[in-house]
Amino acid sequence: MVLKRSALIFIFGLYLSVFQLFSQSEDVRVIHFEDLQKQINKITDTTLVVHFWATWCRPCTEELPDYEKLSQKFANKKVRFLMVSMDFPKDVKDKVELFIAKNSIHSEVVLLDEPDYNAWIDEIDKEWSGTIPATLIVNLTMRKRIFFEGQANMEKFMEELKEMTPIVGTN
Amino acid sequence: MKKLYIFSFMGVLLMGLTAIVAFKNSADSVIDKGYAIGDVVSDFNLKSASGGITSMAENRSAKGYIIVFTCNHCPFSKAYESRIMALDRKYASQGYPVLAINPNDPAAYEEDTFQNMQAVAKSKGYTFEYLQDETQSVARSFGAARTPSAYVVKREGDKFIMQYIGGIDDNTQDANGVTKRYIEDAVNSLLAGKPVVVNLTKSVGCAIKWKGV
Numbered sequence: 001m002v003l004k005r006s007a008l009i010f011i012f013g014l015y016l017s018v019f020q021l022f023s024q025s026e027d028v029r030v031i032h033f034e035d036l037q038k039q040i041n042k043i044t045d046t047t048l049v050v051h052f053w054a055t056w057c058r059p060c061t062e063e064l065p066d067y068e069k070l071s072q073k074f075a076n077k078k079v080r081f082l083m084v085s086m087d088f089p090k091d092v093k094d095k096v097e098l099f100i101a102k103n104s105i106h107s108e109v110v111l112l113d114e115p116d117y118n119a120w121i122d123e124i125d126k127e128w129s130g131t132i133p134a135t136l137i138v139n140l141t142m143r144k145r146i147f148f149e150g151q152a153n154m155e156k157f158m159e160e161l162k163e164m165t166p167i168v169g170t171n
Numbered sequence: 172m173k174k175l176y177i178f179s180f181m182g183v184l185l186m187g188l189t190a191i192v193a194f195k196n197s198a199d200s201v202i203d204k205g206y207a208i209g210d211v212v213s214d215f216n217l218k219s220a221s222g223g224i225t226s227m228a229e230n231r232s233a234k235g236y237i238i239v240f241t242c243n244h245c246p247f248s249k250a251y252e253s254r255i256m257a258l259d260r261k262y263a264s265q266g267y268p269v270l271a272i273n274p275n276d277p278a279a280y281e282e283d284t285f286q287n288m289q290a291v292a293k294s295k296g297y298t299f300e301y302l303q304d305e306t307q308s309v310a311r312s313f314g315a316a317r318t319p320s321a322y323v324v325k326r327e328g329d330k331f332i333m334q335y336i337g338g339i340d341d342n343t344q345d346a347n348g349v350t351k352r353y354i355e356d357a358v359n360s361l362l363a364g365k366p367v368v369v370n371l372t373k374s375v376g377c378a379i380k381w382k383g384v
Binding site: 056058059086088089114115118119121122128129130131132150155161 | 245246247250295306316317337338342343344345348350351353362372374375377378
């Protein structure tokens, strides 16, 4: 019985270490608002989708795999997905990296370490109340900017994104 | 000629009336967003974890209230729990007690059932009323969207007037890293008979789970 249990623990440990090996490639960078703002304000013909979410936000975690699917659909287009986690910086390994590994999220994920929300929420959009999920789509060369709060209507979102996607080469 | 004047006068009146109706409609949609600063806050009767029903009017010695929509399940609410308790310890005796209101649909979050509210209030030793907004109508009238969402109301005669809407302070994760204490500043101003300087802030939290949505 004891042997069986220790064998189980051993297998579990092995599983964990293999898991960790794979999840190491999914390092989540902790950034500040200045960095995020630079990326949003960068003049480029690539459309940027900035999606605010957190592992503690259930509507967000329900929806994140849909964003992942969408990002795969636009993989060969000039669209960049940036998933901005609002988790606490102390949870970056145990919660955020674990979540993205478990859910096979390959989009770029960063953690925004900027606790004074009131100082920067309006900079993203005046209409943003602070509720997540929230999404900003921006293409400065096309002078287009869309912001919405709450879960997305993925079909409508895809149509909007198509309109904001510069055509690249041949399909 | 006189008739023409009357007609044109009536025309202007009609235009004005239409404008008022149109304006009223747009004002209605603002009301959906909840109270604004300076608005009269409707009283409520909510079930308290300590037993009985609580309203704002019943505490005659209250000069106002610190009202916090919060809950059991949300990590951001948990991060603020001890700070909410400290606010009540500091301000209840000065006439501004805390009223905590849980607006979540307990069917969505097991942790937010009334029984679990009672258990948390008891085990943590809440000195303030922890109320359940069963119909979610109070949260809707306040325009609360997240937990925690904080408000300060001030009694003026029989009425309660909205004075502050927003976050508790500027650092959810680290209480020691706080530099701006929005609620404390607001209540301190009111106690000194001054208007609240920063009366509107934005914050992040857990979206309130509405029933039937």
